[in-house]
Amino acid sequence: DAKTTQPPSMDCAEGRAANLPCNHSTISGNEYVYWYRQIHSQGPQYIIHGLKNNETNEMASLIITEDRKSSTLILPHATLRDTAVYYCIVRVGGDSSYKLIFGSGTRLLVRP
Amino acid sequence: GAVVSQHPSWVICKSGTSVKIECRSLDFQATTMFWYRQFPKQSLMLMATSNEGSKATYEQGVEKDKFLINHASLTLSTLTVTSAHPEDSSFYICSARGRLFYNEQFFGPGTRLTVL
Numbered sequence: 001d002a003k004t005t006q007p008p009s010m011d012c013a014e015g016r017a018a019n020l021p022c023n024h025s026t027i028s029g030n031e032y033v034y035w036y037r038q039i040h041s042q043g044p045q046y047i048i049h050g051l052k053n054n055e056t057n058e059m060a061s062l063i064i065t066e067d068r069k070s071s072t073l074i075l076p077h078a079t080l081r082d083t084a085v086y087y088c089i090v091r092v093g094g095d096s097s098y099k100l101i102f103g104s105g106t107r108l109l110v111r112p
Numbered sequence: 113g114a115v116v117s118q119h120p121s122w123v124i125c126k127s128g129t130s131v132k133i134e135c136r137s138l139d140f141q142a143t144t145m146f147w148y149r150q151f152p153k154q155s156l157m158l159m160a161t162s163n164e165g166s167k168a169t170y171e172q173g174v175e176k177d178k179f180l181i182n183h184a185s186l187t188l189s190t191l192t193v194t195s196a197h198p199e200d201s202s203f204y205i206c207s208a209r210g211r212l213f214y215n216e217q218f219f220g221p222g223t224r225l226t227v228l
Contacts, residue, residue, distance in 0.1 A: 032215075036219075038156075041203070041222070041224075042221055042222065043116075043118075043205050043207075043219035043220050043221045043222050044156065044205070044207075044219045045219070046216055046217070046218065046219075049215065049216075087155070087156075095214055095215075096143075096144075096214060097144075099146070099158060099161060100146075100158070100207075100217055101158060102148075102155045102156040102157070102158075103155060104155050105155055
């Protein structure tokens with residue numbers, strides 16, 4: 001079973017920041033948090049991952065709370081092409097043997 | 113990021129026939145490959161994990177005799193749906209990761225299977 005809880009849907013205005021929350025209260029100390037997104041009828045696309053520290057890349061920022069029980073994915077300037085289902089995933093297993101178990105995700109709609 | 117391809121992108125078959133779906137890692141050696149299934153408006157469900165040269169490990173509830181997985185090389189895994197039935201119609205997605213990029217798992221574009 002997935003170890004994450006996300007709101008089923010959110011929306012934001014184009015050009016504004018999209019903040020997608022995720023709860024993972026049962027996460028263990030060595031388990032990573034991953035974010036993927038899936039645009040309709042395509043395979044999931046990797047966005048970002050982190051363990052304890054906040055992370056940023058060209059796509060997004062990941063903010064992880066100090067107790068690691070929740071995190072937020074931030075898309076700083078959402079565009080219409082960011083409309084997708086966003087999955088927050090807790091990686092289960094070691095470096096060479098982990099599995100990604102998907103939860104139900106958040107459907108993000110970016111409005112013009 | 114690395115590229116994972118799938119073939120075919122869609123397939124329609126008659127009930128009772130077998131269908132093979134290929135998954136290839138195009139620019140890296142995939143030591144581990146995964147097969148997921150996704151029904152309409154649902155999330156991805158992990159079916160099985162395969163390591164190159166080893167038998168696949170299936171998730172609970174997935175019939176290994178119905179969904180045959182072969183991972184014969186570091187760049188190719190195949191999923192064969194045997195004796196397909198309409199309830200097997202779904203979106204099948206493979207995923208792969210290699211030794212060098214073990215923190216990143218790359219997904220293929222998916223294969224839509226329709227069984228008539």
